[in-house]
Amino acid sequence: MSESVLFGFLVWNARRRDAPAPAPASATVDVFITTYNEPLDLVLTTAIAARDMRHPHATWILDDGDREEFRIAAQRAGVGYITRGEEWQGRQRFAKAGNINNALFRTDGEFIAILDADQVPKPEFLERVLGYFTDESVAFVQTPQYFWNVPDHDPLGSQAELFYGPIQQGKDGWGAAFFCGSNAVLRREALMALGLTTYSQGIDAHGRRALRERRARLEDMINDAGPGSTLRRPLEDAHTAVRLAQIGLRRGEPVGDVAFDLQVRIRDVLESAPLPESVVAELTGTVDAIEVSRIDQALAIQPINTATVTEDMATAMHLHAMGWESVYHHEVLVEGLAPDDLRTMLVQRQRWATGSMQVFFADNPLLRKGLSVAQRLMYLATMTSYLNGFAAVVYIAAPIIYLGIGVFPMEALPLDFFARFIPFFLACQLLFLVAGYRSSGLWRGQQISFALFPTWIAATLSAAAAVFLRRHIAFSVTPKVREESRVDYRPVAIQLVAMIALVCACAVGLIRWSVGAAETFPTFLSIGWVALDLLLLSVVVRAAHYRPAEPPPPITPAAEQARDVAGDLDAAGAPT
Template identity: 50%
Template sequence: MDTGQQERAAARRLLLIRIVVLLTALLGVNYVAWRWLFSVNWDAWWIAVPLVVAETYSLVDSLLFGLAMWRLKERGEPPAPPPGLTVDVLIATYNEPIDLVMRTARAALAIDYPHRTWVLDDGNRPEMRAAAEAEGIGWITRSEDWAGMPRHAKAGNLNNALLVTEGEFLLILDADQVPLPSILDRTLGYFDDPRMALVQTPQWFVNVPDDDPLGSQAPLFYGPIQQGKDGWNAAFFCGSNAVIRREALMQLGVSRYADEVQAGVQRALRTARSVLRQARRGLGPDEDGVRRALDSIEHDIGRARRELARGEALMDVTYRFQQRVAEIRRRLVEADLTAVQSDLAAIAELERSTDEADDGLAGVDLSALDQLSARDWSPLGAVETVQALVDAVDVDLGSEAQPIMPMATISVTEDMATCMRLHGLGWRTAYHDEVLAHGLAPEDLATMLTQRLRWAQGTVQVMFRENPLLQRRLRWGQRLMYFATMWSYLSGFAALVYLAAPIVYLTIGVLPVQALSTEFFVRLVPFLVVNQLLFFVVAAGRPTWRGQQYSLALFPVWIKSFTSAFGNVFLGRSLDFAVTPKTRQESDGPAWHLVRPQLWAIAALVAAALVGVVRIGTGQAHPAGTIFNLLWVGFDLAIFSVILKAARYRGFDPTATPAPIPDRARRGAA
């Protein structure tokens, strides 16, 4: 098929997708609006309201997915790479087996396009260094500047390497992602666009059987979802298998440094004003000099803020402000010394009086003692306040190992936040839908759960700290594309409701809708059918069922990611970074203990189904309602069946049939 035929086929497919998106949106809005207005059983609000809220959540999720698909971009054959570019291939590692890292490093060394290969060894292992350097591969570990400083996991490792290497472009690889020789030839051509910051390629795994019990391949995400985001210039960095322009990263690092310093200075000035006003309230009526000094400092705070608002250089503004405060502090100290001298004279007079009195202090005039005890000896509190103010506006990032941190450090995953910031600076990204590296997926349930929890936690952290809907530098399409990914991780709460609703009806007969009428089914069923049709059309033959299963079956992971990220961001609780193990973690048998919530859910569904059958057999339940909810339970059990398979999974059998490389990617594998 020539280029023209490919473009026409892509246009026809996009038209079909848009038609189905419109039908899904219309039917979904029609159903959910009717549910809110006419169908909620307010007598059973405790289950009815959560259910309609969960349905509304699912509708928003569907609308965001449809919006992404509206601009699904199929890029086709990539541009040819320009000659003469300098490229650094960076392989991030911490504690992975050395032979695994070296397999990736040797493959990186064999990439066709001229480049330099580096192993970024965050574990600082002498044996890793020896193995790399023996084969002419560069080795980088953290500098001494990082001692005693926050390390920021993989983001810190990459940030450290950015200040050591020099290539115009960076190919980022995880330790287990073995690149194909053509990976740079197939991606560098996109950078003919001077505003192209990043080209992301899929992650595909060689150790996954055809039935993919752990849902590792993610063909919907590494395909239509990223292609849809690409259409909105919102395809984002996924941590590996991506080429990034160094200039874009360094601009981001410098920009973030300037923004953070300016924001820090503004916060310090606001806080200092409050502190000064508090200090002034504690002054006595005879301390007009100190009061005038503090008023002068407050005036200088306002002047500094106005200068910053006019865009004057931050360093100049803070320097002038510090000089003025230093002068005022000097005068305060001089005044304090005068006060101390006066205090000493008062003490000397007191000592003389007690010496002259026969009864010591008892013989001194009580009015003189009262005056002495009420005296403010010196305005030390005000002086310390001023000094704290000066320290607060010091333009310094001394709490970090290096001031320039291009890779975002606000979450346990660096990729999404970094890319969102690049888009905010006006850079472009591309998603090249071709497998150009072969990785290793988790081979046991425990590792998979660790990986998914970290991904979800990182995404939710970004939502809490830099919600894309509030990022004014992003276009609205980009905001919604980033938010769609974050929104999807809230599905755990909706899953709880979807589990509870049929159980409640089958066991105690409480219906969350006013009636299971014809109108209910006429509105619901077409929406569900067309929604599944949308998945079928956009998937274009890629399997999506496993992804749909895990979006609900991992509801405990999604809930934990939300609560733990909330605790980290708003309550200051620790959120440890866990490197995904690259080898199977041994266990004695099925890992049922890892999926206890799901097993309890399965048991509750089965028990509810049995109760429902008994109730309908004894005439205690409405037949239509019971049959509908039994079908609902059957669907939930089909969803959760993947958990039973995952808990029994014993790792990839090399003699088994692996998942095939997607047809779209065979050029890269050839």
């Protein structure tokens, strides 16, 4: 019920924006095309289309795979090429977020347009969105993700028209439009301000923890030295220096200033009298403990959030918390390539869900300072939607239990429950229909949301393990090469078992009813419930059988140019 209330609250204030002002002629733009292991012709198609956009800009291929053929192809296509430098060797890379952050420090455009490797922009993309940035409080503008290779029946639920429509417009109305990782333009100033703020907060927390530990160790050393020891006075002076540093951090003084003052005081202690090497090492370590440089990472400043595999949502939330504003521009200006097989789609959805729940557990919007009440609810609504995986288990198990053994799994009579549940269910469906008027795929979206309950549960548990048990979450790049063509039910084995159990429960329920062991009304209402569950779950069977037409047609002249460049490389014997 809470999800329906949040959805109603969201769409109640949906914002439909007027056309923005013309793009400022002086606005400088860097277009980033992120890639790791995608095929060359796919990346080049996007890069060439981006190169040919009308507003003046620089286009860059950000190749996290560091492939020589991509470097050569970028040069021949007239676009820039950026990969990681030696400073990243042996250090955490942070996947797509690290790739973008690396490029941010190698370019200087006022605005950054981000495109995934398969997201091909239209020529007017920049012209249509840059005008919003005449409002200097706007941090980013997000446009819809639309997929050209999705058939009308959308068997994998890829065309998220409800999200890139009423939901994003609702979030926009409440000042919380999401950054979705691609098809967006961001203000560099906002990203850099976020990176500096995050760096300062991280250093501050690190410094507080380090000073607390060092102060405790100095207290132990003072106690061990005893009242008459010549070491007692220097250690007490060092303890005072640490205590003053702690006071400085609590007062909000810059970490660099606090570290410098601590260094001066500790140096005075070291010069006041000869000290044993063990004490010298301890006092020197006290200064090093609050050092503000980040030698453990390739970049000290990370503008795009690196703490989660859904760096886009976390970055947007932190920008909103800092007071920056966002815009959702409801016009398809980029056409992408959606997953065209079930296994690939599940990889993508699980990454989204895992990252969202990772933010929910580690950086809950209800506790994030700076967000308005409405913004907190907008982020919370998206994150908690993945908890529906557990609710789906209840919806599947309840009729099985009643039809199988006659026990209604609630403290209510079956008739009373259904008398309340059915009107509520119909009201929710009406709300979806009204909110998503003229949007297709509403029912398919509900099917996918319900049927992927194992994915949502696995993502929630994985995120919880990452946050509370420090388990590593690998960033899974959505494959762009089609999986084998045979039908494979293994990715949805749990759903198939649930469907079989539901059918068997119906058979048992009818037998129990026929012999007078079950009441008529609850039995047939439960069978109707089973029918609804089966209808929702059946989408995975259709998805498992789906095979797209071959070959996929090119969508822009850029595709033909990309094939020509790739063909020239092959003919020249370039490395592949």
